[in-house]
Amino acid sequence: MAGFSELIKNFEKTRDYVRDFFIYGYKVRNDFDKKSARTYDDEKRRVESWLGDYLVYDDSVRGKQVAISVDSDKIAENPLYQAFYTRSFTDNDIRLHFLLLDIMCDGEQYTARQLTDMLYEGFQFSLDEQTVRNKLKEYEEEGIMLSEKRGRSVFFRLSGDFAEDWLDSEGLIDAVSFFSETQEFGLVGNSILKMLGLKNQLFFMKHYYIVHALEDEVMLTVLDAMEKHRTITIKSFSRIREEKGEIAAVPLQVLSSVQTGRRFLAAWLPESGRFFSFRLDYMPMPKVGGVFEEFDDVMARYRKIIKRSFGVSLYEVEGAEPLRLVISADEEKEQFIVERLRREKRCGTLEKTGENEFTVTLDVCDPNEAMKWVKTFIGRIKRIEGGTEGIRRRFYSDIERMYQLYGGDSDEDIQ
Structure with missing residues (x-):
């Protein structure tokens, strides 16, 4: 029977677990239905070993709830980065890594066949040539090695770039420290600091959405596909995580909410012929497909529709009229209300339509998306016009x- 290990093979499973049980903190042990209760206990022990100082426990009628609790402007490092440093590896993986570096540190160039022979002759380490070639190609993609084709043979050598040669520049360590705590791919900066035995001591972020670290692998794949105008295939998902097939999509833009910190992928769905937005924190790791030939035409259409989106909804509601919100605000005493309307109207327009009366017109593709914002003015709303009859009702x-x-009741005082 396999014993417990802090190392992980499948980060996708761990990402789901950390998000549902520790980030949002709304699930308990009985809600874990992936495998057995023992699997829950193993995952819980694993995450506790990474995040023990940041966990809080609360007993409820449903069971013990565990969640992450951090004051973001008091932490110098995103605690979720630790999950990326616990990938498992085989004995052959780690042995091959160091032996290849040892052989190639002389700066010479070798083919995969030559290296395979040298591994066996010098270290009695027997591997097939294809395994060695795959590792060399992996290191080439990561910039550790360079390749040169001579005839039908491909020669590999170690890259001459070393971190020490670049990080001696004045202020560069400070820049890496800042980058390590940014919300997009900060793990890269954190990895550089760890490699040099350094820690961020300078930058503490007040509005810091640490959960974005769990989405970075997905977003990297999405951005790569976007740059190359390729399609992606996503396992269909919902809030209750019921997989119902696969969806082909063309990624167009990553949108980030300044209110909630959530990130969304705006995409075109070729099969249904419409635009759609996916929440990145719930999106499974996508698979990159072929080039989408109509990318430029779809992008041109997207740029037009995103200008009329109040948030992330890209659905054109049939029969919707521009939504008009008439607000009452004292121009002398409540100028802050007017300023808020001007600041938050997004793609809408604001005009004065009477004494102490202002009208916001939102010509958006989905008026229903703006209604949560509209309701924050309850008590000042004189009337609502346009949109759809269903929205007004x-x-x-x-x-x-x-x-x-x-x-x-009419004869009852409000307590």
Whole structure:
């Protein structure tokens, strides 16, 4: 029977577990339905070994809930980076790594066949040539090695670039420290610091969405496909994580919410002929496909529709009219309301339509997406026009329900 190990083989599984049980903190042991309860215990022990100083425990009627609790402006390093340093490897992997570097440190060039022979002759390490060639190609992609084709043979040598040659420049370590705590691919900067035995001591981020570290592998694949105008294949998913097949998509842009910190992928779905946005934190690792020949045409259409999106909805609601919100605000005493309307209207327009009366017009593709923002002005809204009949009816229904909950009876004082 296999024993417990802190190392992981499948980061995708660990990413789901960390997100659902530790980031959002709404699940308990009984909600774990991937495998057995023992699997839950092993995953819990593994994450506790990485994040023990940042975990809080709460007993509820459903069971013990475990969550990450950090004050982001008091941590110098994203604790979730630790998950990336616990990938498992075989004995052959680690042995091959060091032996290849030892052989090639002389600066000479070798073919995969030559290296295979040298591994056996010098170290009695027997591997097939294809295994060695795959490792050399992997290191070439990572910049550790360079290749040169001579006739039908490919020769490999170690790259002459070393971190020490670059990081002696004044201020560069500070720049890497800053980069290690940025929200996109900060793991790269953190890895450089760890390699040099350094830690970030300078930069502490106030608004720091540490969960983005779990999405970076997915986003890297998406951005690579986007740059090369390729399609991606995504396992269809929902909030309850029921996989129902695969979706072919053309990635167009990554959108980031300044309110929640969530990141979304805006994409074109060729099969259904429409635009759609996916939440990155729930997206499984996609597979990159072939080149999408109509990328430029679709991108041109996307640039037009994103200008009319209030958030991330790219769905053109049929029959929707521009949504008009008439707000009452005292121009002398409540100028901050006017400023807020001007600041938050996004793609809308603001005009004064009467004494102490202002109208925001939102000509957006999906008016329903703006309604949460509209409701933050309850108590100042004089009327709502346009949009769709269903949106207006739902708004007034919500007001009526709220009055029933909080308004009290006509002869009853509100407590």
